[in-house]
Amino acid sequence: MELENLFGDLLKQAxxxxxxxxxxxxxxxxLxxxxxxxxxxxxRQPTLMTLFALSKALELRPSDIIKEIEKKVGYY
Structure with a gap:
């Protein structure tokens, strides 16, 4: 799965x-x-500023979003 789709799925779930x-x-x-x-x-793919704005609105850490994507891609 493409990174942008992984991010999109994670964003929707959150x-x-x-x-x-x-x-x-x-x-x-x-936004x-x-x-x-x-x-x-x-x-579309988020900018760093967008990632932070979404994270704040969802009460998540930006790094937690990235970690979830890393897990799905297979990076540890």
């Missing part, structure tokens, strides 16, 4: 676990809802 809609996440992260959709579908 968003749903937090009980948020795409619109709520976008508002809290100060556009359509951009959240593009991230979740793997059509």
């Amino acid at each position: 968003r749903l676990k937090a009980g948020m809609t795409q619109e709520t996440l976008a508002f809290q992260a100060e 556009d809802r359509t951009y959240i959709s593009l991230l979740e579908t793997g059509k």
